Amino acid sequence: MYQSESAMRIERTECVNPGTGEVIGYSDIHSAEEVARLIEKAKEVQADWAALPMKQKIAMLKKTKEYMVNNMDSLAETVARDNGKTRTDALASEILPAVAALTYYCKKAKSFLKDRYLMPGGLLFINKISKITRMPYGVVGIISPWNYPFSIPFSEVVMALLAGNCVVLKAATETQMAGLALKRCMDAAGLPDGVFSYANMRGSEASKTLLSNRIDKLFFTGSVGVGKQLSEAAAKTLTPVCLELGGNDAMLVCEDADLYRAASGAVWAGFQNAGQSCGGVERIYVHENVYSSFLSILKDKTESLRVGYDTDYNTDIGCMTTLRQVDTVKRHVDDALAKGAVIYAKAKAPVHNESPFFSVPMVLTNVNHDMLVMNDETFGPVVGVMKVKTMEEAVALANDSSLGLTCSVWSKNLKQAEALAKQIKVGVATINDHLMSHGLAETPWGGPKETGGGRTHGALGFDEMTFPKVVVHDLYAIVARKNIWWHPFSKTIYEGIKGACYFFYGNTLSQRISGSFKLMKIFPRMLKR
Numbered sequence: 001m002y003q004s005e006s007a008m009r010i011e012r013t014e015c016v017n018p019g020t021g022e023v024i025g026y027s028d029i030h031s032a033e034e035v036a037r038l039i040e041k042a043k044e045v046q047a048d049w050a051a052l053p054m055k056q057k058i059a060m061l062k063k064t065k066e067y068m069v070n071n072m073d074s075l076a077e078t079v080a081r082d083n084g085k086t087r088t089d090a091l092a093s094e095i096l097p098a099v100a101a102l103t104y105y106c107k108k109a110k111s112f113l114k115d116r117y118l119m120p121g122g123l124l125f126i127n128k129i130s131k132i133t134r135m136p137y138g139v140v141g142i143i144s145p146w147n148y149p150f151s152i153p154f155s156e157v158v159m160a161l162l163a164g165n166c167v168v169l170k171a172a173t174e175t176q177m178a179g180l181a182l183k184r185c186m187d188a189a190g191l192p193d194g195v196f197s198y199a200n201m202r203g204s205e206a207s208k209t210l211l212s213n214r215i216d217k218l219f220f221t222g223s224v225g226v227g228k229q230l231s232e233a234a235a236k237t238l239t240p241v242c243l244e245l246g247g248n249d250a251m252l253v254c255e256d257a258d259l260y261r262a263a264s265g266a267v268w269a270g271f272q273n274a275g276q277s278c279g280g281v282e283r284i285y286v287h288e289n290v291y292s293s294f295l296s297i298l299k300d301k302t303e304s305l306r307v308g309y310d311t312d313y314n315t316d317i318g319c320m321t322t323l324r325q326v327d328t329v330k331r332h333v334d335d336a337l338a339k340g341a342v343i344y345a346k347a348k349a350p351v352h353n354e355s356p357f358f359s360v361p362m363v364l365t366n367v368n369h370d371m372l373v374m375n376d377e378t379f380g381p382v383v384g385v386m387k388v389k390t391m392e393e394a395v396a397l398a399n400d401s402s403l404g405l406t407c408s409v410w411s412k413n414l415k416q417a418e419a420l421a422k423q424i425k426v427g428v429a430t431i432n433d434h435l436m437s438h439g440l441a442e443t444p445w446g447g448p449k450e451t452g453g454g455r456t457h458g459a460l461g462f463d464e465m466t467f468p469k470v471v472v473h474d475l476y477a478i479v480a481r482k483n484i485w486w487h488p489f490s491k492t493i494y495e496g497i498k499g500a501c502y503f504f505y506g507n508t509l510s511q512r513i514s515g516s517f518k519l520m521k522i523f524p525r526m527l528k529r
Contacts, residue, residue: 005417006324006420010048011028011029012026012027012028012029013026013027013028013029013173013176013200014026015082015176015177016082016176017082017084018084018109018319018320018321018322018355018357019081019084019308019309019318019353019355019357019358020309020355020407021311024081024169024177025176025177025180026201026382027177027179028203029050029200030199030200030201032129032201032205032208034199034210035095035168035199035201035206035209035210035213036078036209036213037195038168038194038197038199039139039168039193039197039210039213039214039215040068040213041193041197041477042139042166042167042168042194042195042197043138043139043166044162044194045166045192045193045194045195045220046138046139046165046166046195047221048134048192049164049165049166049192049195050136050164050165050519053339054109054110054113054162056182056230056385057109057161057162058106058162058242059526060189060190060191061102061106061158061161061162061171061189062106063118063189063190064102064185064186064189064208064245065099065102065103065106066188067184068095068098068099068102069099069186069187070251072091072095073212075090075094075095075181075185076090076091076094076095077090077148078177078178078181079094079095079150079178079181080174080310080318081177081481082149082175082176082177082178082282083146083147083175083178083273083318083321084274084318084320084321084357085273085318086275086310086313086315086317086318086321087106087271087310087313088310088313089272090150091369093148093151093272093273093439094148094149094151095151096152096493097151097155097438097439097441098150098151098154098155099135099216099408100441101151101154101155101158101441101457102154102158103441104376104441104442105155105158105159105441105462106162107164108459108460109163112134112163112459112463113134113163113313113466115132115133115471116127116131116132117130117131118130118131118132118470120318120511121201121315122165122416122426122504123504124500124504127475127476128472128474128475129471129472129473129474129475130471130473131347131470131471132468132469132470132471133468133469133470133471134394134463134466134467134468134469135164135466135468136163136164136165136465136466137145137165137167137181137216137240137466137467138165138166138215138216138217138463139167139168139215139216140160140165140166140167140168140215140216140217140218140219140465141164141167141168141210141215141217141218142156142157142160142167142168142169142170142218142219142431143170143172143203143206143207143210143218143219143220143221143222143230144169144170144171144172144179144221145172145221145222146172146173146174146322147276147277147278147321148273148438149171149172149178149179149182149253149275150175150178150179150181150182150276151317151438151439152171152221152451153171153179153182153221154182154185155441155456155457156219156456157169157186157196158180159242159419159442159461159462159464160465161191161195161196161281162462163462163465163466164466165216165406165465165490166195166196166197167195167196167197168215168515169182169183169196169197169199170198170199170200170201170203170206170210171198171200172203173200173201173202173203174321175320175321175338179198179200182198183198184468186198192217193307193517202365203222203226207220207229207230207233208233209227211233211234211237211239214237214239215239216240217239217240217241217242217415217464218234218239218240218242218318219241219242219456219464220241220242220244220406221243221244221245221278222246223246224245224246224402224403224450225244226487226511227245227298228450229519230243230245231241235410236404241453241454242446242452242454242455242456242464242521243288243452243453244404244405244445244446244447244451244452244454244456245278245406245450245451245452246278246377246379246403246445246451247279247280247282247377247403247404247405247406247426248282248283248374248375248378248401248403249269249279249280249281249282249283249406249407249408249426249434249452249453250270250281250283250284250285250394250397250398250401250407250408250424251265251266251281251284251285251407251408252285252391252394252395252398252407252408252409252410252411252420252424253284253285253286253287253290253294253410253411254287254391254410254411254413254416254417255287255289255290255391256411256412256413256433257294257410257411257412257432258328258412259290259293259294259297259412260297261410261432262294262410262432263294263298263301264297264301265281265408265410265418265432265433265434265437266298266301266383266434266508267280267298267301267302267305267361268285268410268434268435268436269281269435270282270284270361270381270382270383271302271316271317271347271361271381272317272320272435273318274318274319274320274359274380274381275329275359275361275378275379275380275381275382275495276320276321276325276379276380276444277376277435278379278405279405279406279428279434279435279438279445280434280435281383281408281434281435282373282374282377282378282383282384283383283397283398284383284384284385284386285384285386285388285393285394285397286385286387286395287387287388287389287390287391288387288388288389291385291387294385294528295344295363295365295385297395298345298363298385298400299344299345299363302345302346302347302361302362302363303345303346303347303348304347305361306346307347307348307350307358307360307361308350308351308353308358309350309353309355317347317360317361317381318358318502319355319357319358319359320359320380321357321450322356322357323356323357325379325380326356326357326359326379326380328378329359329378329381329382330359330380331372331408332371332372332373332376332378332380333362333364333373333382334372335365335372335373336367336371336373338373338386339368339370339371340366340495340501341364341367341371341373341384342364342365342366342386343362343363343364344363344364344365345362345363346360346362346363347360347361347362347381348359348360354424355518359380359381360381361381361382362381362382362383363383363384363385364382364383364384364473365384367384367385367386369397369400370388371384374386375401377403378505388471389422394420395420395423395424398424399423399424399425401449402449403447403449403450403451404425404426404447404448404449404450404451405426405427405428405446405447405451406425406426406427406428406429406430406434406435406437406447407424407426407428407429407430408421408429408430408431408432408433408434409419409421409429409431409432410431410432411432412429413458414431417431417432418431425448425449425453426447426448427445427446427447427448427451427455428443428444428445428446428447438457440457440458441457441458442457442458442459443457444456444457444458444459444461445457445458445462447477463485476508476526479527480527481526481527481528481529482525482528483526484496484497484500484522484523484525484526485497492521493522493525495518495521496516496518496519496521496522496523497522498515499514499515499516499517499519499521499522500515500518500519501515502514502515502516502518503515503516503519
């Protein structure tokens with residue numbers, strides 16, 4: 001809290017750089033009443049926004065793109081200081097993918113929303129011409145996470161707006177500066193008042209407020225526990241939700257893999273963003289014939305990482321975003337060590353920085369599935385490596401998880417790699433790479449099990465922003481006054497409908513012939529009053 005010049009008390013979020021402890025800004029907290037008014041305003045203007053030609057929507061959002069390209073450095077620095085990641089990481093995994101996504105969706109939105117005609121299901125109703133048209137839900141609520149505070153909500157906001165929805169974005173409390181930077185990007189578009197709104201509320205209050213004010217759909221990225229609570233609350237109003245609740249991703253290293261690339265990829269996907277990536281590597285299963293060689297390279301790569309606060313662009317790994325997550329990582333590592341795991345490799349701690357938010361990357365061996373680090377989502381810079389006799393064993397271990405976001409298979413035999421990947425129950429599988437598919441605007445993101453439900457990104461993600469409406473035309477309506485099954489009924493009508501079934505679907509020729517005569521008896525009624 002702080003005292004304003006007008007002596008009014010305004011509640012604000014104090015935003016702190018986790019790497020330095022420096023206060024980097026403040027964000028006013030919205031009351032439930034204020035958010036309710038934002039939702040009401042969005043409902044008032046949504047129909048007009050949806051009716052606006054796509055060309056005009058795109059023209060506005062291109063101003064956002066222009067702003068982002070012209071302010072890449074400041075955007076990357078804001079995200080880095082707010083979240084704790086390096087500026088290069090912020091630029092590569094947040095700003096660049098967001099610009100690419102905006103460009104992609106502006107190009108594809110019209111085709112994604114195009115009506116799709118359906119072929120008649122049979123000759124009986126060949127006169128019925130059907131098509132599917134996509135309709136915006138109305139007002140979409142988005143609750144975004146702190147690990148990728150810019151890129152995750154940005155794509156969802158853009159897709160929702162292009163689909164004709166209005167948006168209320170609730171950004172993570174922990175990364176309000178990044179959220180406000182996103183707001184500045186959207187403000188640059190010059191959108192009509194109420195089309196996009198930004199809200200700062202505590203998570204539990206935000207979901208309750210959004211749902212009680214009857215938003216039309218809710219998108220949430222976060223923990224499994226909170227996702228379950230939100231789903232339960234949304235069920236009371238039957239509000240549709242799209243959930244992405246994390247992963248405990250497996251990496252499979254085959255006997256013929258390029259071990260240098262595989263180990264380098266494990267370091268990138270396991271430790272990037274201080275391991276705070278729902279689609280990052282957490283579990284590695286390596287064929288026994290290359291286990292030692294792979295570990296040797298992984299050790300060198302891990303121990304050469306430069307950890308610290310990014311002051312000169314020469315830092316590889318920044319700090320974690322919350323002390324709560326630092327404690328989770330410590331608890332998982334302590335549990336593993338108590339059960340026999342060994343710290344095989346560890347990066348050096350940052351020099352001259354005593355921030356408690358740093359958790360250095362480490363590789364654990366002698367791990368098994370009795371340990372939290374292999375069973376639960378650690379969400380930190382820790383990977384566990386297990387030796388397997390066969391890749392079939394690796395697949396079984398990879399599937400031994402309650403989460404199913406992504407996986408990766410590393411092999412020079414691409415056919416074999418894809419065959420293995422198809423056996424793993426996840427939403428995304430990559431071959432000889434990991435984690436980067438979230439940056440591909442065209443690829444859907446999400447997964448089965450407790451990872452959640454629904455998809456974001458790509459055509460499937462765009463579909464989540466609309467509901468399908470079927471429109472059916474009758475070609476006979478020009479001349480026909482009624483359908484053959486309309487009132488009034490009679491024995492002749494009954495026999496004629498039965499004849500239609502015989503004629504179109506009969507098992508024998510005689511059934512079809514007899515059915516045709518019965519059908520013809522009632523066919524003329526279509527032309528009569």
